[in-house]
Amino acid sequence: MLIGVPKEIKNNEYRIGLTPAGARELVTNGHSVLVQHDGGKGIGLVDEMYVRAGAQIVDSAAELFQRADMIIKVKEPQPVECAMLRPGQVLYTYLHLAPDPEQTKALVASGATCIAYETVTDRKGGLPLLAPMSEVAGRMSIQAGAHALEKAQGGSGMLLGGVPGVKPAEVLVIGGGVVGINAARIAMGMSARVTVVDRSLDRLKYLDELYGDRLTTIYSTHDAIEERLPETDLVIGAVLIPGAAAPKLIARSQLKLMRAGSVLVDVAIDQGGCFETSKATTHQDPTYEVDGIIHYCVANMPGGVARTSTFALTNATLPFAVQLANKGARQALLDDEHLLNGLNVHDGKVTYKAVADVLGYEYVPAAKALG
Template identity: 85%
Template structure:
């Protein structure tokens, strides 16, 4: 199979869809890999390294999209990239379609087979291709929130861990999944006082057994969130409904309960955000203020640590890329129900139920769409 890896063009996105090691694995299976010139240069993955691994270095994204049977990316295709997709071509990347009707319409129009990293599942019901970036984003959320709390950044001037004689910051993590637990671990490591909310009693029990008195666990309700907002310095939104738009858990009216200069970090922004006042930002301009509350809503947080993120992501995606290349997309999808869960759009049909429901498309089950 001819596989293309274009350079990412989203604002301040330096990750790349495959590492040189990934290229070498694919070429060892007899596939051809094209990598766009300087695609990994920003993170030290030079054209020379890719060429040595067996890749063909291609000057333009246009050539990659025109020649490749499968496109492997990191972030959702931008409008110019969507326009280059064609019927029968395979796109394997993060999509986050539910809050993005324009991208969805463009992918439906393209006729391409679009497989989303974030909805591929595993035998335990997890999301193995979302997990590594969730780990990164959860850890970054605390780092970013601590910085935003600094007075020069518009924050309240609170040091997350406090000092002897001065109490630490109060951190509220909403969601106890991969993002939330990684955020809580980082915040505890910085000596903040951390409260974690989740709706799974089984998950709360597990977290309590692991961390004990270091971490306060509370069943998540609207009342539980509202009660804690007045005392909280940093709120991290870490909720996820796979493939669907994130629920809004903090309203604009509730911002008035918080102390001026407090910070909201919305890690769910890729799925539309879990705060009513959230809107996507970039690493170039990561924060904004609403009613005295600082919002950090960068839609590609792991791109800020692009080298770590690229290696972590390729470790997870490579087995699926090899599977798709070896068998062809249709057979690979039919053979692996967990990969099939990743199919969001195929031949002009929306094949992921939550996306169809949220955006008003007819839902066609993935197996039916593949015929």
């Protein structure tokens, strides 16, 4: 199989879909790899490293998309990239289709086979290709929130960990999954007072056993969240419904309950965000203010630490990429139910129910769509 790895073109996105080590694995398995010129340069993965791994360098995305049987990316394809996809071609990347009707329409029109990292599953019911970036985003959410709390950034001027004689900041983490537990861990490490709300009693019990009285756990209800807002300095939105749009858990009317200069960090923004006032931002212009509350809603948050994120992501995605290349996409998907769960669009059909439901498409089960 001929595999293409384009340079990412989203704002301030320096990650790349395959490392030189990954390219070598695919070449060793008998495949050819095309990498766009300077695709990994921003994080120190220069063209010469890919050439030594056995890959070929191409100058343009147009050539790469035209020649490759499978495209491996990081972020969802931008409109110009969607237009270059063709029937039968495989796209393997993050998609986050539920809040993005235009991208979904373009992928359906392309006829390509589109596999979303964020809906591939594992035997434990986890999301193994989403987890590495969730770990990064959870940890980054606290440092981003701490920075936004600084007065020069529009925040209240609160130091997250306080100092002797001055109380630390109150951090509310909504969601106790991979993002939430990583956010809580870093916030506690910075000596903040941390509360995690979640609807899974098993998860709350696990967190309580893990951290004891260093962490407060509360069962998540609208009342429970609202009651915490007046005393909270930093809220981390860490709620995920796999493949579906994120629920709106803080309404605009509730912002008035918070102190001016408090901060909301919406890690669920790729799935539409879990605050009513959320809108996607970029690393170039990461924050905005609504009713005195600072919002940080960067849609590719792990791209801010692109080198760490690239290695963490490709460690997880490479084994599936090898399966897809060795067996061909159709057979690889049919042989592995967990990889099959990643199929969102195939041959003009929407094959992931949550996406079909929210965007109004006919749902065609993935196995049926593959024929």
